[in-house]
Amino acid sequence: MAQHVLVVFPHPDDETFGCGGTIALFTQSGIPVTYVCATLGQMGRNMGKPFFATRESLPHVREAELEKACQVLGIKHLIKLGLRDKMIEFEEPEALTSRFEQIIREVRPSLVLTHYPGYAVHPDHNALGEVTIRAISRLSADERPVVYAHAFARMCQEAIGPPDINNDISAVVDMKLAAIRAHRSQSQLMFGSKSSISRFLEQESFWTYRF
Amino acid sequence: MNPIEKVTVQSVLDGFLNREVYLHLETTNGAYAVHRQESKMAVGAYIRNGRIRFGRGVITGDRPYRVGLKMELGWVYAEGLTDFEVDQEGRLLLAGHDEEGRLAVALELSLNPFEL
Numbered sequence: 001m002a003q004h005v006l007v008v009f010p011h012p013d014d015e016t017f018g019c020g021g022t023i024a025l026f027t028q029s030g031i032p033v034t035y036v037c038a039t040l041g042q043m044g045r046n047m048g049k050p051f052f053a054t055r056e057s058l059p060h061v062r063e064a065e066l067e068k069a070c071q072v073l074g075i076k077h078l079i080k081l082g083l084r085d086k087m088i089e090f091e092e093p094e095a096l097t098s099r100f101e102q103i104i105r106e107v108r109p110s111l112v113l114t115h116y117p118g119y120a121v122h123p124d125h126n127a128l129g130e131v132t133i134r135a136i137s138r139l140s141a142d143e144r145p146v147v148y149a150h151a152f153a154r155m156c157q158e159a160i161g162p163p164d165i166n167n168d169i170s171a172v173v174d175m176k177l178a179a180i181r182a183h184r185s186q187s188q189l190m191f192g193s194k195s196s197i198s199r200f201l202e203q204e205s206f207w208t209y210r211f
Numbered sequence: 212m213n214p215i216e217k218v219t220v221q222s223v224l225d226g227f228l229n230r231e232v233y234l235h236l237e238t239t240n241g242a243y244a245v246h247r248q249e250s251k252m253a254v255g256a257y258i259r260n261g262r263i264r265f266g267r268g269v270i271t272g273d274r275p276y277r278v279g280l281k282m283e284l285g286w287v288y289a290e291g292l293t294d295f296e297v298d299q300e301g302r303l304l305l306a307g308h309d310e311e312g313r314l315a316v317a318l319e320l321s322l323n324p325f326e327l
């Protein structure tokens with residue numbers, strides 16, 4: 001099967017902070033990346049610093065930022081699912097799972113990046129990671145893509161052990177930084193202190209999900 | 212948005228009196244509050260497109276401000292409001308931003324439903 005990466009996250013900027021370097025490494029080596037972004041981050045609390053977005057303009061601002069970041073990272077195919085921020089865990093799970101099963105069957109990825117259910121802090125992260133993994137588990141073992149799950153809950157290593165994939169992203173750090181900057185409304189606040197950005201620029205870690 | 216001008220906001224509130232209006236009301240300390248150890252609990256609530264009618268609506272306080280809307284069978288209340296905007300559609304957007312510019316509370320009124 002030709003290589004193709006499918007990225008599934010709920011919020012514009014999840015793709016950048018968690019795995020922008022990894023995505024850039026793929027696209028730089030000619031591997032196509034499709035991104036399903038489930039919401040527009042409508043309920044985000046960061047409005048820029050100084051704030052320039054309102055609750056009502058934020059989805060439009062973040063949609064434009066998302067498109068810019070995808071361009072920067074070399075993501076050619078962006079699917080905006082149109083769900084509402086914070087509400088994923090309240091959607092009907094079966095409908096959402098079959099929607100993802102359909103997307104996965106169409107895209108036929110060799111690798112899926114998503115959040116590790118239960119260890120990804122935000123309820124949307126956990127809910128969407130769970131739906132994605134449930135959809136993939138419905139495929140037969142030989143059609144099933146590899147899943148790199150992203151976890152960052154404080155105690156996650158005690159529960160799921162250390163990550164087995166640790167990508168050195170130093171070759172693409174400028175691309176990642178440009179993508180972080182593209183998410184202006186969300187990242188301006190972090191540029192105040194060097195340390196809060198630098199932790200995103202070293203390596204990116206994932207757990208290969210065991211079905 | 213601009214810092215709240217009480218007189219302006221009061222007159223906009225008056226314009227919504229005794230009409231069917233759509234309400235967006237929320238408060239949050241952020242989904243990452245516990246993760247970042249800023250708080251012991253992530254706390255938030257929101258209602259979007261609540262349909263209400265109020266016969267009395269008042270902004271009070273002094274930076275930050277409070278708003279109370281008196282309905283036939285109840286109240287709508289928000290505190291910590293710092294900034295406002297009346298947008299092109301005539302919607303009243305009120306928000307409270309913390310010292311970092313993050314949104315902590317919002318109260319918005321519109322004659323038409325808010326976008327989902």
Ligand SMILES: [Zn+2]
Nearest residue numbers: 010011014122
């Ligand atoms: Zn997120």
